[in-house]
Amino acid sequence: MSGGKVALEGLRVFVVEDEFAVLLLVEDMLVQLGCAVVASVSRIAPALEIARSGAFDAAVLDINVAGEAIYPVVEILASRNVPIAFSTGYGAAGVAAAWRAWPILQKPYSAEQLAHALLQAIARVAALGR
């Protein structure tokens, strides 16, 4: 936990989550982990906008956002080498096969699990970039 916190200190995070209560929770957890929530949205349209032009170091993404799939957003983020952690009530089965290599958080989860997923995602991008 402390290692995660150090590693994640100052990390700028983009959150997409359509359930307000869960969004609040994720934001709280990220703040608790020393991260900065630079953007959080509950709809695909603004999420696409931010994905294209926003400045951040990682993304926590819900899969089903107000009835729309997150994948167009994922594609943009992946092309920008942004580390991604999925957050879903469906678990791994709810994530399209093409994106299952990214860490998947099954709701509900703890701040520690969130930190672990973000570190994994960052490590994956680092490995891919080499």
Added chain:
Amino acid sequence: MHGMAYRGAVAPASAIPLPLQQALQSWTGLMETLPVGIYTCGRDGLLVQYNRRAAELWGRAPVPGDAHVRFCGAWKAYRPDGQPLDLSDAPMAELLRSGAPVRDRELVVERPDGTRIVILANLDPLLDEAGELIGAVNCFQDITEAKRTEQALREQQRDLDDFFENGAVALHLVGSDGTILRANQAELDLLGYSREEYVGRNIADFHADRPVIEDILARLCGGQKLDKYPARLRTKDGSIKHVLISSNVQFRAGKFVNTRCFTLDVTDQKRADDELRASEQRYRGLIEALPAAVYTTDAEGRITFYNQAAVDLSGRRPELGNDKWCVTWRMYLPDGTPLPHDQCPMAVALKEDRPIRDVEAVAERPDGTRVPFLPYPTPLHDAAGRLVGAVNMLVDISERKQAETRQKLLVDELNHRVKNTLATVQSLASQTARRAQSPDAFREDLEGRLIALSRAHDQLSQRNWEHADLREIALASLAPYNREAGDAITVSGEPIVLTPKSALTFAMIFHELATNAAKYGALSQPDGRLALDWKAERNGAGPKLRVRWRESGGPAVAPPTRRGFGSMLVERGIEAELGGVARLDFAPAGLSCNIEVPLANTM
């Protein structure tokens, strides 16, 4: 004739009247050469003269003129019926009495050695010039062989008649005009008529189908031979006999004499055949009516029968005798791997001669649609146990598969909902804990929020999690305060259908506002009032739902120094969950909240 010497016997001239001597003289030499026995007797019946052949036939040579030999030279004679014949009744005696010739008289002559022969005698009188009877001549011949042949022929005829009459097969002869000339007992028995009722009638009278007998007669007259021609005959009691007729015509010198008809009764076989066919028809009908696809193959796997359900399942009409192993167009294993026809369960059942069970396959129709099915191939054997084919039943399990899929979706969805709800609870607990002044306050606040969430779930569950009504959601949220406040609370607005998500959001928001009102606002005072109303505005760019919460009559309101979870939930929740705007106005006269959300996001 052994030991017998023929001496050209002639009576002594002195014993023969002169005229007779003269008459005989010139014939003697000739008589000796004739192949028939000839002898003459005088008026007194005494033997006058006989030739060599006569002695041979008699088996002895009596002395002419011997007083003991009268009328005939034979040792013993019998009538044709075997009765002894007194020689005084012999044809010669007869003639000498009557003077009339005797023609073709049969007698049996017994020789001294005991052998018997049959002779045919013809006798003529001998007259003198004055016409007086002076004797007679008997010309006789051995007809033993002819009699034997005749007897044999007679027996043969009797056998043939017996064969015709008493043979086990029904027989009749018919003339060219159709008249029954003759019929045997088996035929009469077959039809139940007496001979008098049958013979002499027209054969057509006994046929049930006139065109059939007309065709039969036409063919026979044309020289055709009929072999087991099927027909129906009417018996005396009116019942119908199914028969096979084999017949041809006896032509003599190109003229139709009669038909020879063999009639074979196949009524029993016909009935058995009909029953078998009817039974087969029944089974066919039964299989045709089955809702399961059924087809059969021969031992080589060629399709020999299929029902309509098989056509429906496979989406095609199999080609009988050509298509092999399965009626389907293409097959796959449940995992999608192509399954060649010659490896399908039916092929395995036939090749290994064993029924196959508990295998699943997928049929593809020519139109590309696929049907999962369970096959039940079962080999068929004849009475000797030889494999003769197989029957297969294909049970369409699409619905079961769809139900399984639905079930899985349902469980997945339930799991998802539970996990999301737990995440919401986790968030509520976390947010409540951060702001709680004491453990008791934390417990009270969290309980209130969980109960509000639970009530909203109840309302959604009642409607299969499809929708909820805004009014019901509002009333449920305010119910805990309504009793205390009497008519302090008014709720009004048109019916609004909410999605599950918007229902949950409104329920949580109303709960937070109501709790706040009860603690600090209008509902904390006896005179306080709360008005909740809404309205759908369908004109303008996007239809909107406007909800107003107005408190009055409560204590003076001051803007809070610190944003609570409630106000955060109201303002950000509406934005995040419903894409709308919520504004809290902490006016001194009472708190009000205006919510505006796109109608499209609520229903």
